[in-house]
Amino acid sequence: MKKLTALIAFLSCTVLFAQPKQEEQRPPLTRILFVFDGSQSMYGRWETGAKIDVAQRLMGQMLDSLQEIQDEGNFQLALRVYGHQKPVPPQDCSDTRLEVPFGKGNIYKIKRVLKSITPRGTTPIAGSLLKASSDFPACEDCRNIIILITDGVEACDGDPCIVSKRLQKKGIILKPFVIGIGLDEDFKNSFECVGTYFDAADENTFKNVLGVVISQALDNTTAQINLLDINEKPTETDVPILLYDHTSGKVKESFVHTLNYKGVPDTLVLDPLIVYDMEVHTVPPVRVDSIVIHSGTHTHIGANTPQGELVLKASPRMSNNISCIVKPQGKETILHVQEFGTAQKYLSGTYDLEILTLPRIVQKGVHIKASASTTIAVPPPGMVTIQTGVSGFGAVFVQREDGYEWVVDLSESSERQVFQLQPGQYKVVFRSKFAQETGYSKNKEFRVSPGSSTIVKIN
Numbered sequence: 001m002k003k004l005t006a007l008i009a010f011l012s013c014t015v016l017f018a019q020p021k022q023e024e025q026r027p028p029l030t031r032i033l034f035v036f037d038g039s040q041s042m043y044g045r046w047e048t049g050a051k052i053d054v055a056q057r058l059m060g061q062m063l064d065s066l067q068e069i070q071d072e073g074n075f076q077l078a079l080r081v082y083g084h085q086k087p088v089p090p091q092d093c094s095d096t097r098l099e100v101p102f103g104k105g106n107i108y109k110i111k112r113v114l115k116s117i118t119p120r121g122t123t124p125i126a127g128s129l130l131k132a133s134s135d136f137p138a139c140e141d142c143r144n145i146i147i148l149i150t151d152g153v154e155a156c157d158g159d160p161c162i163v164s165k166r167l168q169k170k171g172i173i174l175k176p177f178v179i180g181i182g183l184d185e186d187f188k189n190s191f192e193c194v195g196t197y198f199d200a201a202d203e204n205t206f207k208n209v210l211g212v213v214i215s216q217a218l219d220n221t222t223a224q225i226n227l228l229d230i231n232e233k234p235t236e237t238d239v240p241i242l243l244y245d246h247t248s249g250k251v252k253e254s255f256v257h258t259l260n261y262k263g264v265p266d267t268l269v270l271d272p273l274i275v276y277d278m279e280v281h282t283v284p285p286v287r288v289d290s291i292v293i294h295s296g297t298h299t300h301i302g303a304n305t306p307q308g309e310l311v312l313k314a315s316p317r318m319s320n321n322i323s324c325i326v327k328p329q330g331k332e333t334i335l336h337v338q339e340f341g342t343a344q345k346y347l348s349g350t351y352d353l354e355i356l357t358l359p360r361i362v363q364k365g366v367h368i369k370a371s372a373s374t375t376i377a378v379p380p381p382g383m384v385t386i387q388t389g390v391s392g393f394g395a396v397f398v399q400r401e402d403g404y405e406w407v408v409d410l411s412e413s414s415e416r417q418v419f420q421l422q423p424g425q426y427k428v429v430f431r432s433k434f435a436q437e438t439g440y441s442k443n444k445e446f447r448v449s450p451g452s453s454t455i456v457k458i459n
Contacts, residue, residue, distance in 0.1 A: 030075040030143045037150040038084030042119040078102040082128040083121040093156035095121045096128040126158025146176040161193035171248035174273045223299040224265040230306040230370035246275040306348040306370035314340035315380035325354040359407040381420040382448035394430030
C-alpha cells in the first residue's frame with residue numbers, strides 16, 4: 001500500500017512539474033521559379049560563345065551546386081521558358097510555357113530541359129510573369145520567388161513593371177530578381193521597376209550574380225528591434241509588434257518584444273527579400289515604414305518609444321468601477337479607456353483625461369514623463385439617495401461658476417434612486433408623471449461632501 005501511495009505521489013509531481021517542450025517552428029517553404037529567356041536573340045554572341053550556350057552551361061553548374069543541398073534544404077525549384085516554341089516572324093506573344101513544375105528532386109529534369117532549348121521566338125516578359133503566378137501551387141506558408149533571366153526587354157504589348165507590382169501587391173510573389181545578360185545600357189533602367197536588377201555584363205559576372213541571387217533567395221538574416229527610451233537606449237520592451245509586408249500589406253510577423261538574459265533586444269530571423277512596415281503597439285502606437293533588411297548582416301531597427309506610466313487611484317469608498325478616457329492633448333481621438341485602480345504605460349507626452357465619475361471630471365494637459373509615474377486620484381464620492389415618492393421625470397445638475405451643468409437623468413419608473421456623486425453643490429429638478437402642468441415641477445438643492453451620505457426628499 002505504501003509503495004502504491006508513493007507511486008501515485010511521484011506521478012502527480014511529474015504531471016505538475018513537467019513542462020511541455022516547445023515545438024521548433026519550421027521555416028516557410030522557399031519556391032524558386034526560373035523564368036528563362038529562350039527567344040531568338042539568345043543566339044547572339046557573348047564572349048566565348050552564344051548567350052544561350054553560356055547561360056545553359058553556367059546555370060547547369062549552379063544547379064549542380066544546389067543538388068547537394070536540395071534534399072536537406074527547405075526549397076523547391078521550377079522552370080518556365082518563353083520564346084522557344086514558335087519562330088519569328090510572325091510574332092507569337094503567347095509563346096511561354098511552364099516546362100518543369102515545382103517538386104522535389106527535379107534538378108536533373110530542369111538541367112535536361114535547359115540543354116534542349118533552341119531559341120526561336122519573341123520576348124513576352126509581361127505575359128510570362130502573369131502566367132507564372134499560376135505556377136505556384138496554393139500554399140499558406142511559402143516564399144514564392146521569381147528569377148528572370150533575359151537578354152532583352154519586353155517585345156509584346158505588356159508592361160512587366162505593372163504585372164510585377166500587381167503580383168507583389170496580392171502577395172503572390174516576393175520582389176523578383178532580374179538578371180540581364182549582356183543587356184544594352186539603354187535597356188537596364190526598364191527592369192529596375194520589375195525587381196532587384198543585376199547586370200551580368202560578362203560571363204564571370206553572370207556566374208557570380210547567379211550565386212548571389214540564389215544565396216539571397218535561400219538565406220534569412222538576423223535583426224533586432226531597438227525600442228528607444230528618452231536617452232535613446234534600447235531599454236523599452238514587453239510591447240506587441242506587428243511587421244507588415246510593405247508591398248502587400250499582409251502581416252508577416254507578430255510577437256511581443258523581448259529583452260534577452262543579457263538585457264539586450266532579442267535576435268529575430270527575418271526575410272531579407274521583404275521590405276517591412278513596423279507597428280509598435282505602445283499607446284499611442286509607433287509606426288516605422290519601409291524597413292530594408294540587409295542580407296548577410298545583422299540589421300538594427302530603431303523606434304523612439306519613451307514611455308511613462310499613468311496610475312489611476314480610486315477611493316475605496318467607490319462601490320462601482322470607474323473609467324478614464326485618454327486622448328491626445330487638444331484632440332478628440334480616443335487612445336485608451338483605462339480603469340481606475342490600474343497602471344498603464346503611454347508614450348511620453350501630454351494628454352487630456354475625461355474621468356467618468358458623476359459628474360465627469362476633465363483634466364487637460366496631463367504630462368506623462370518618460371521613465372516616471374504620473375498619479376491621478378479622484379476625491380471620495382458622497383452617497384446620495386433621492387426619494388421622490390412617485391415616479392416621474394427629472395435630472396440632477398451640479399453648480400459651476402457659469403451656471404448649472406447636467407449630471408444624470410432620474411429614472412422614470414423608480415421612486416428611490418442612489419447615486420455616487422463627486423463633492424459639490426447640486427440641484428435636482430423633478431415633476432411627477434401624473435402632474436400635467438409645468439408649475440408642478442419641484443426643485444431642491446443639496447450639497448455633497450467627500451465620503452458623506454445624503455438623503456434628498458422631494459415632497
